[in-house]
Amino acid sequence: xxxxxxxxxxxxxxxxxxxxxxxxxxxxxxxxxxxxxxxxxxxxxxxxxxxxxxxxxxxxxxxxxxxxxxxxxxxxxxxxxxxxxxxxxxxxxxxxxxxxxxxxxxxxxxxxxxxxxxxxxxxxxxxxxxxxxxxxxxxxxxxxxxxxxxxxxxxxxxxxxxxxxxxxxxxxxxxxxxxxxxxxxxxxxxxxxxxxxxxxxxxxxxxxxxxxxxxxxxxxxxxxxxxxxxxxxxxxxxxxxxxxxxxxxxxxxxxxxxxxxxxxxxxxxxxxxxxxxxxxxxxxxxxxxxxxxxxxxxxxxxxxxxxxxxxxxxxxxxxxxxxxxxxxxxxxxxxxxxxxxxxxxxxxxxxxxxxxxxxxxxxxxxxxxxxxxxxxxxxxxxxxxxxxxxxxxxxxxxxxxxxxxxxxxxxxxxxxxxxxxxxxxxxxxxxxxxxxxxxxxxxxxxxxxxxxxxxxxxxxxxxxxxxxxxxxxxxxxxxxxxxxxxxxxxxxxxxxxxxxxxxxxxxxxxxxxxxxxxxxxxxxxxxxxxxxxxxxxxxxxxxxxxxxxxxxxxxxxxxxxxxxxxxxxxxxxxxxxxxxxxxxxxxxxxxxxxxxxxxxxxxxxxxxxxxxxxxxxxxxxxxxxxxxxxxxxxxxxxxxxxxxxxxxxxxxxxxxxxxxxxxxxxxxxxxxxxxxxxxxxxxxxxxxxxxxxxxxxxxxxxxxxxxxxxxxxxxxxxxxxxxxxxxxxxxxxxxxxxxxxxxxxxxxxxxxxxxxxxxxxxxxxxxxxxxxxxxxxxxxxxxxxxxxxxxxxxxxxxxxxxxxxxxxxxxxxxxxxxxxxxxxxxxxxxxxxxxxxxxxxxxxxxxxxxxxxxxxxxxxxxx
Numbered sequence: 025x026x027x028x029x030x031x032x033x034x035x036x037x038x039x040x041x042x043x044x045x046x047x048x049x050x051x052x053x054x055x056x057x058x059x060x061x062x063x064x065x066x067x068x069x070x071x072x073x074x075x076x077x078x079x080x081x082x083x084x085x086x087x088x089x090x091x092x093x094x095x096x097x098x099x100x101x102x103x104x105x106x107x108x109x110x111x112x113x114x115x116x117x118x119x120x121x122x123x124x125x126x127x128x129x130x131x132x133x134x135x136x137x138x139x140x141x142x143x144x145x146x147x148x149x150x151x152x153x154x155x156x157x158x159x160x161x162x163x164x165x166x167x168x169x170x171x172x173x174x175x176x177x178x179x180x181x182x183x184x185x186x187x188x189x190x191x192x193x194x195x196x197x198x199x200x201x202x203x204x205x206x207x208x209x210x211x212x213x214x215x216x217x218x219x220x221x222x223x224x225x226x227x228x229x230x231x232x233x234x235x236x237x238x239x240x241x242x243x244x245x246x247x248x249x250x251x252x253x254x255x256x257x258x259x260x261x262x263x264x265x266x267x268x269x270x271x272x273x274x275x276x277x278x279x280x281x282x283x284x285x286x287x288x289x290x291x292x293x294x295x296x297x298x299x300x301x302x303x304x305x306x307x308x309x310x311x312x313x314x315x316x317x318x319x320x321x322x323x324x325x326x327x328x329x330x331x332x333x334x335x336x337x338x339x340x341x342x343x344x345x346x347x348x349x350x351x352x353x354x355x356x357x358x359x360x361x362x363x364x365x366x367x368x369x370x371x372x373x374x375x376x377x378x379x380x381x382x383x384x385x386x387x388x389x390x391x392x393x394x395x396x397x398x399x400x401x402x403x404x405x406x407x408x409x410x411x412x413x414x415x416x417x418x419x420x421x422x423x424x425x426x427x428x429x430x431x432x433x434x435x436x437x438x439x440x441x442x443x444x445x446x447x448x449x450x451x452x453x454x455x456x457x458x459x460x461x462x463x464x465x466x467x468x469x470x471x472x473x474x475x476x477x478x479x480x481x482x483x484x485x486x487x488x489x490x491x492x493x494x495x496x497x498x499x500x501x502x503x504x505x506x507x508x509x510x511x512x513x514x515x516x517x518x519x520x521x522x523x524x525x526x527x528x529x530x531x532x533x534x535x536x537x538x539x540x541x542x543x544x545x546x547x548x549x550x551x552x553x554x555x556x557x558x559x560x561x562x563x564x565x566x567x568x569x570x571x572x573x574x575x576x577x578x579x580x581x582x583x584x585x586x587x588x589x590x591x592x593x594x595x596x597x598x599x600x601x602x603x604x605x606x607x608x609x610x611x612x613x614x615x616x617x618x619x620x621x622x623x624x625x626x627x628x629x630x631x632x633x634x635x636x637x638x639x640x641x642x643x644x645x646x647x648x649x650x651x652x653x654x655x656x657x658x659x660x661x662x663x664x665x666x667x668x669x670x671x672x673x674x675x676x677x678x679x680x681x682x683x684x685x686x687x688x689x690x691x692x693x694x695x696x697x698x699x700x701x702x703x704x705x706x707x708x709x710x711x712x713x714x715x716x717x718x719x720x721x722x723x724x725x726x727x728x729x730x731x732x733x734x735x736x737x738x739x740x741x742x743x744x745x746x747x748x749x750x751x752x753x754x755x756x757x758x759x760x761x762x763x764x765x766x767x768x769x770x771x772x773x774x775x776x777x778x779x780x781x782x783x784x785x786x787x788x789x790x791x792x793x794x795x796x797x798x799x800x801x802x803x804x805x806x807x808x809x810x811x812x813x814x815x816x817x818x819x820x821x822x823x824x825x826x827x828x829x830x831x832x833x834x835x836x837x838x839x840x841x842x843x844x845x846x847x848x849x850x851x852x853x854x855x856x857x858x859x860x861x862x863x864x865x866x867x868x869x870x871x872x873x874x875x876x877x878x879x880x881x882x883x884x885x886x887x
Contacts, residue, residue: 089105568616822861
């Protein structure tokens with residue numbers, strides 16, 4: 025049989041294009057997506073069968089669809105996986121007719137436009153491979169006959185089931201699923217979820233079907249319902265939410281024009297618009313789409329857990345195992361908490377929250393049974409307004425928060441089962457709510473639970489190595505549950521418009537009143553929620569060496585208990601936004617602010633003269649350890665003002681003196697570097713004759729050398745030299761992988777000295793690359809320039825989307841306007857920059873010059 029490959033290719037392309045066009049023009053319903061996936065598979069079936077018949081494959085060979093294609097559904101850009109089932113293994117090279125025919129067939133598939141993934145095996149080879157690799161075993165479960173020798177295909181199916189060890193297969197797939205969930209941080213609520221692989225995605229539903237097939241319990245939701253693993257209602261819910269996920273994934277493939285299973289920011293709006301969603305004053309179209317996705321993923325997560333537990337019970341026979349009576353409501357079924365009857369919650373609504381308190385209190389229990397999870401899922405509507413007002417339920421909820429252990433686990437479980445949002449109605453409003461601030465990587469509800477987790481870990485001795493100072497403070501705190509309440513409510517009012525801190529304070533005040541939290545305890549919790557952003561803002565944006573800053577913050581805190589609670593909440597909050605946001609330098613700034621404020625709260629206003637003398641004495645003691653002559657520090661110290669000693673600790677002061685005492689009058693720059701005493705990175709000292717462009721040259725070097733500046737402390741000596749100290753970290757750690765730290769220090773010292781000494785014009789800024797997130801959610805650049813309280817210096821605040829070289833752009837603009845930088849507070853919050861500079865310059869005294877500087881900075885930040 026001769027075949028016109030070009031004509032077949034055109035026929036396939038035309039057929040696929042017509043299907044996608046029909047889908048694009050149809051209403052975005054789950055049935056339209058299912059129909060497309062089915063017809064896409066049929067189109068490929070027809071094309072493959074035509075090619076098979078045209079290439080003279082032997083009569084005893086069979087063509088089999090495997091993987092997702094084996095399920096007879098094909099997403100627009102998914103893999104087409106096929107198995108060529110043969111009688112005997114083909115010889116290497118084209119040495120016989122069968123081998124030649126196979127190679128010609130596979131080549132023709134690609135020529136036709138079918139990007140297939142193929143394997144050629146005998147039945148015995150398939151079974152051997154399946155024994156070694158559970159992925160192959162899984163693909164055989166979904167194998168579907170296309171054409172060729174039907175008997176050979178049936179033999180494969182019989183052999184595969186005969187060699188199936190259901191328990192081993194189940195263990196492997198569940199471990200594989202847990203590993204996958206861990207990779208996606210065990211949450212369906214990341215801001216860019218993978219609608220196939222993330223928890224609550226399509227893969228979780230496929231795992232259930234694989235396990236059911238392996239155990240002979242069915243191959244679809246209706247089969248599982250007939251076999252008693254699902255109720256008809258649950259089967260409908262699963263089918264509906266599976267349809268939503270398939271619809272979203274199909275639209276995603278179509279809009280991306282490639283296989284893309286992640287709902288990345290730059291595609292979310294386009295996908296949302298394809299659903300007909302539009303921006304409103306309250307919500308973006310993408311937020312409407314993502315909330316629909318999150319609710320579907322949450323339902324899948326709940327039902328997946330119920331089904332897998334049910335299948336495990338059937339496979340292991342544990343449904344008939346003897347049970348331990350816990351009390352009149354609950355039983356222990358093999359370590360899982362089981363309700364005594366299916367109608368328990370309908371008879372006794374108080375048992376709903378009691379379920380979680382019992383689980384929290386009984387250390388022998390490891391989770392909720394399938395029966396309990398099912399009852400919670402099916403009886404959700406029992407949790408109405410009267411349920412929330414019930415004094416018994418309120419007492420039970422408070423008992424969970426006051427328990428000595430288990431708050432993190434029980435709150436997560438309450439949220440997973442939808443109980444938390446139904447009991448705390450204010451919490452329900454932020455389930456699945458996105459955050460568009462570029463440094464949160466979780467939805468609001470997930471972030472809140474991460475903050476509660478972080479707070480809880482401060483009180484667990486096993487985690488003392490993570491936050492030693494926080495653990496030390498927590499050990500002296502009398503009522504941990506107050507901090508859990510503050511963490512639970514700190515962001516609960518996000519997305520309403522207005523200040524979420526103030527609105528959250530109103531909500532937590534109402535909660536305290538309803539739950540019997542009174543007096544100083546209620547005032548503390550409300551204060552922490554209302555002020556939860558204050559400490560991080562002061563630590564990262566203001567000059568902590570200024571006694572006025574510390575005094576003002578101390579007055580705002582009021583007392584040590586509030587200060588300690590605020591510090592613990594601030595650390596937990598920043599750590600709960602994104603793994604990228606927290607670093608040791610931010611931790612040091614917060615701890616420094618805490619210690620300085622605690623001292624101020626102790627009574628007298630900070631006495632800087634006494635503090636500076638103490639630091640000088642400690643620095644002299646440190647210098648003595650190096651056997652240096654007494655007094656070597658004096659010439660340098662005489663050239664520096666009080667602000668220098670206020671902004672550096674004794675260790676830095678001693679290091680500077682040791683590095684510089686021989687070079688105080690050098691014409692060439694002196695650069696010294698060392699491993700940072702605060703976390704990772706380097707601390708770099710620059711001493712050079714002053715000129716307006718020094719700061720810009722330093723920033724330009726660090727940018728070109730792939731370093732990010734975490735902090736900059738800039739001083740000018742009385743003798744006309746700059747003495748600047750920088751905390752830097754590699755922006756691309758892989759670039760310096762394998763480089764010894766001594767070599768890295770030598771590199772920085774030599775290259776930076778050359779850059780500072782250079783007389784060449786400042787190089788043009790390189791247009792920094794923007795991340796996908798920044799492109800999707802740009803931060804409008806803002807510049808604020810205002811005089812300090814004394815009117816001698818100006819405070820320059822800059823906010824913008826982060827990009828490489830941004831600090832150099834700012835420094836270069838300041839140099840151009842002859843503005844000197846005295847202090848730089850560099851703060852990167854995820855992918856938003858919040859930088860503050862203390863600057864001086866004669867030009868700043870002129871309104872026209874100020875306006876020109878601000879205008880040029882805005883233009884540079886917007887470029």
